[in-house]
Amino acid sequence: MWFSKNNFNPEYKTAVVFGASQGLGADIALRLYQRKCGVVLVARTEDKLKEQVARIRNQTTSVSQSTSAESSSESTPTPLDPLLEYSVCDIADYDSCVKLWDHLLNTLEVDPDFVFCCAGNSVPKLFGDLTGKELASGVNTNYLTAANAVHSGFKAVLQKNAGELIKTFKLRHVILFSSVTAPFPFIGYSQYAPMKAAVSALSLVLRQELMSYNYRVSCVYAGNFASEGFYEEEKTKPEITKVIEGPSDAMSPLDCCDMIFDKLAKGYDSIYTDFIGWVLGLSVLGTQPRNWGFFQVLMLLLFLIAEPIAFIIFVVLPIRKHLQPRVPVKQ
Numbered sequence: 001m002w003f004s005k006n007n008f009n010p011e012y013k014t015a016v017v018f019g020a021s022q023g024l025g026a027d028i029a030l031r032l033y034q035r036k037c038g039v040v041l042v043a044r045t046e047d048k049l050k051e052q053v054a055r056i057r058n059q060t061t062s063v064s065q066s067t068s069a070e071s072s073s074e075s076t077p078t079p080l081d082p083l084l085e086y087s088v089c090d091i092a093d094y095d096s097c098v099k100l101w102d103h104l105l106n107t108l109e110v111d112p113d114f115v116f117c118c119a120g121n122s123v124p125k126l127f128g129d130l131t132g133k134e135l136a137s138g139v140n141t142n143y144l145t146a147a148n149a150v151h152s153g154f155k156a157v158l159q160k161n162a163g164e165l166i167k168t169f170k171l172r173h174v175i176l177f178s179s180v181t182a183p184f185p186f187i188g189y190s191q192y193a194p195m196k197a198a199v200s201a202l203s204l205v206l207r208q209e210l211m212s213y214n215y216r217v218s219c220v221y222a223g224n225f226a227s228e229g230f231y232e233e234e235k236t237k238p239e240i241t242k243v244i245e246g247p248s249d250a251m252s253p254l255d256c257c258d259m260i261f262d263k264l265a266k267g268y269d270s271i272y273t274d275f276i277g278w279v280l281g282l283s284v285l286g287t288q289p290r291n292w293g294f295f296q297v298l299m300l301l302l303f304l305i306a307e308p309i310a311f312i313i314f315v316v317l318p319i320r321k322h323l324q325p326r327v328p329v330k331q
């Protein structure tokens with residue numbers, strides 16, 4: 001609850017951040033390192049990972065740290081320096097995840113306290129304009145990256161701790177990244193929203209299945225934030241999609257990160273990063289963890305009364321105004 005802010009303490013612990021070569025993942029890695037948390041950044045592009053490690057080093061007052069096993073170490077780390085490493089891995093590929101976790105647990109000897117699953121990508125287009133490749137990428141990049149990373153990590157931890165009593169398992173914290181499009185899927189996000197809803201469902205199942213292994217599972221339902229991915233998606237985003245998502249202003253990724261950390265510290269496990277997202281999230285309270293549950297139920301009553309009218313005003317009428325069906329081209 002709001003009065004306790006002691007539920008997220010990364011100091012002197014370690015984290016792996018999947019999807020950390022840019023955007024929110026890179027800023028989460030920066031903030032964790034600034035709070036003396038060891039960090040392993042994971043993504044597919046080594047040059048971008050190297051840039052982020054250099055940026056984190058420059059933006060923190062640390063002395064020397066080691067860099068990744070893939071590149072020579074430039075300085076001798078002192079015992080007080082938190083870990084700062086990167087690993088190149090395409091986590092949409094399960095076998096690559098298995099190798100990555102072997103590298104983490106048995107080469108780096110890092111058993112991360114926190115697992116941030118930030119990898120994701122949206123190609124906002126009208127359904128008819130999408131290609132098969134873009135549909136497949138929606139599944140692989142937004143769902144399989146999260147499921148692979150958590151599943152291969154969980155199996156690797158069980159193998160590493162074979163024979164140990166489960167009650168001796170330390171607290172491990174998985175943070176999944178869904179989107180406001182999960183509770184509120186809308187025009188232009190057919191390649192993305194269903195997968196973010198799947199990530200949300202995965203978080204609900206994992207919370208039940210992993211609790212006895214002392215895992216905490218949180219899910220972030222982010223609104224817009226101004227990352228490299230956001231600017232990329234703006235290139236293909238239909239005008240009607242931009243009109244509808246107008247109330248979700250794109251905040252800075254660092255502000256988004258700070259808000260997420262604040263809510264994790266308060267013990268929230270369903271995290272919204274803007275007001276409109278929180279309101280829309282009321283519609284799917286279901287078995288999600290609640291914060292101020294009584295207040296949420298009251299607001300939900302108001303939402304359910306207003307929703308049909310608001311949906312017509314803010315979704316149906318703009319679609320009618322902006323979207324002229326195009327006559328199929330002659331084959």
Ligand SMILES: NC(=O)C1=CN([C@@H]2O[C@H](COP(=O)(O)OP(=O)(O)OC[C@H]3O[C@@H](n4cnc5c(N)ncnc54)[C@H](OP(=O)(O)O)[C@@H]3O)[C@@H](O)[C@H]2O)C=CC1
Pocket residue numbers: 018019020021022023024025042043044045046048089090091092093117118119120121122140141142145177178179180221222223224225226227228229230
């Ligand atoms: N920006 C926004 O408005 C919103 C974003 N979100 C979600 O938040 C998360 C972060 O978003 P954002 O910062 O904008 O994302 P970006 O597109 O800016 O960055 C995505 C990161 O994921 C990595 N990545 C993508 N695919 C893979 C893969 N197969 N294996 C390993 N790494 C991968 C990319 O690195 P590389 O290409 O080098 O592999 C990159 O570092 C995503 O899950 C996104 O869906 C949710 C709501 C709003």
Ligand SMILES: CCCCCCCCCCCCCCCC(=O)[C@@H](N)CO
Pocket residue numbers: 122179180181184192222223224225230233244245246247248276307310311314315
């Ligand atoms: C019931 C009637 C409601 C009327 C109000 C509608 C307001 C909708 C705001 C939606 C914001 C969506 C942000 C998506 C962020 C995201 O995930 C993409 N940037 C992909 O990265």
